[in-house]
Amino acid sequence: MQTQNITRWLTLAVISISGGISFDLAYLRYIYQIPMAKFMGFSNTEIGIIMSTFGITAILLYAPGGIISDKFSHRKVMSGAMIATGLLGAVMATYPPLWAMLLIQVAFAITTILLLWAVSIKAASLLGTRDEQGKIMGWMEGLRGVGVMGLALFTVWVFAQFHPDDPNSLKAVILIYSGTYIALGIACWFLVSDGFVPDEQEETSAFSLQHALQVLKMPTTWYCSMIIFGVYTIYAILSYSTNYLSEIYGMSLVAASYMGIIINKVFRAICGPLGGMVTSYSRWRSPTRVIQFFAAICLVVVALLYMVTRTPVSLALAIGLILLMGFTCYASRGLYFACIGEVNTPKQILGTTIGICSVIGFLPDVFVYPIVGYWQDALPPALAYRNMWVMGGIASLMVLLFTALLMGQIKRISPAASTAPVKGV
Structure with missing residues (x-):
């Protein structure tokens, strides 16, 4: 063993x-x-x-x-x-x-x-x-x-x-x-x-089309996709945190770069396992519930960042808020694909579900950067970043909404339906 x-x-x-x-x-x-x-x-x-x-x-x-x-x-x-x-x-x-x-x-x-x-x-x-x-x-x-x-x-x-x-x-x-x-x-x-292998009846079916349609018909696919969408939007916004600290608080480029390393490299390495530990040892034991909790914290953080952007008071406070936001984001990134397994997605369509959720969930890559870049070019810095924090607040609300909907689905799942590890894994 x-x-x-x-x-x-x-x-x-x-x-x-x-x-x-x-x-x-x-x-x-x-x-x-x-x-x-x-x-x-x-x-x-x-x-x-x-x-x-x-x-x-x-x-x-x-x-x-x-x-x-x-x-x-x-x-x-x-x-x-x-x-x-x-x-x-x-x-x-x-x-x-x-x-x-x-x-x-x-x-x-x-x-x-x-x-x-x-x-x-x-x-x-x-x-x-x-x-x-x-x-x-x-x-x-x-x-x-x-x-x-x-x-x-x-x-x-x-x-x-x-x-x-x-x-x-x-x-x-x-x-x-x-x-x-x-x-x-x-x-x-x-x-x-080798992983999960469909039985003969499934293997002879029109695999890709039937399974893709089955996945698209499942409401949980859309709930999981929008949770990823919201978390990934916050992740994209975090990439501007060094610019924010430099332009609003006058932090040096060197110090801002170190902040970027901490958020993008160090936090990525430690926050995912910490999020997993929360699901393992907290009373919730649910990735979806933990993401919901982190989204609530993130909503409060972006609201505070919006306010301190209007009247900057303390660089240390801004750094603390951004680090807290980074923790909630990276911990959630380590958990959002767990939602697909938690809701008991059938193993024969698990990969198709992951693929479709990835297409929808990673769409912020397409629009966040040009929008925020436009705000940076066209608006005064304080207004540009306030708009960015509003976008982060909307994304946090989206995560809160769809985690609530997904929790409703999870509650309807019988405990007897829990999946066991695949033989040989």
């Missing part, structure tokens, strides 16, 4: 870290935009086009990826996708021309979104019972953060060992990511199970 438990947590770590760092080469611009322009010969506009190519392709692939996670072996898909991503990175390290780089980004979207995203979430979900979904998903988000942060720090250190004008510096970073992907792909082959 002890050996099985160790294997389960090791499997969760491999799944989580694979799913987390697999996007890092596609999003290489986040850390290495200047080296990309310098060594790969791209203009900033071309780098933007490269990024948007991945983003547009990704939106199209979330839902089909969910269907793949329901129909195919998780072990084979994850192993193949990670190894393929590593090989694409090796091609990227040759510094290809723009047209080839765009094709690589499309291929990255196929390997990471179509093949890995929903598969990794479903594979992790199947490692626990219905009652363990909050703990499993919380630790998954935390382990993702640890993997992303650890590998990012290591590659930055390697990059710094080269002369500033040495083009091999960026190449070394890309190859480290590629090698890590391939190693994790091999680990997935030995640790990840």
Whole structure:
């Protein structure tokens, strides 16, 4: 029993870290935009086009990826996708021309979104019972953060060992990511199970269409999607917290950057597991209820931020409020896919549900940044950020509403319907 438990947590770590760092080469611009322009010969506009190519392709692939996670072996898909991503990175390290780089980004979207995203979430979900979904998903988000942060720090250190004008510096970073992907792909082959396999009757049916329609007809799909939508909106707004502290309170860019690291890297690593612990050890033991509680706190926080933006009084207070908002957001991010398992979504359509919820839930990526950017350009800073906090308040209210609706569905579920771990996981 002890050996099985160790294997389960090791499997969760491999799944989580694979799913987390697999996007890092596609999003290489986040850390290495200047080296990309310098060594790969791209203009900033071309780098933007490269990024948007991945983003547009990704939106199209979330839902089909969910269907793949329901129909195919998780072990084979994850192993193949990670190894393929590593090989694409090796091609990227040759510094290809723009047209080839765009094709690589499309291929990255196929390997990471179509093949890995929903598969990794479903594979992790199947490692626990219905009652363990909050703990499993919380630790998954935390382990993702640890993997992303650890590998990012290591590659930055390697990059710094080269002369500033040495083009091999960026190449070394890309190859480290590629090698890590391939190693994790091999680990997935030995640790990840095949996952849930539909019976013969289901397998001979019009799988993708019937299951997609079944998922879309379920009210819980829409409730879970809108919970993710609201939390993800707050997550997008948080990315402007460093700008806010700099423009409204005059915080130095260096100090603001450190705040960004704490919120985007450190909080991602620790808040997901903490949220899972709340579901495991509090009297609620419900991811949905815990997200609802965090949304209520977030609503109060954004209301206070709105007020202190009108009359800035204390930088320390603003920092404290933003850190509290960051905690509630990242803890909720570690739990929102657990809602899908908590509501007893049938395992044969779990992946399809994850895919469809991802398409709807991650739509704030499309509108939050241009809207807030427009406010920053067109309005005085105080008014722009007050508008942003209003958007955060609306998102918090949305989470409160749809968690309440989902809790109503959960109460109607018989305790006898709780799912058990899949055999062999």
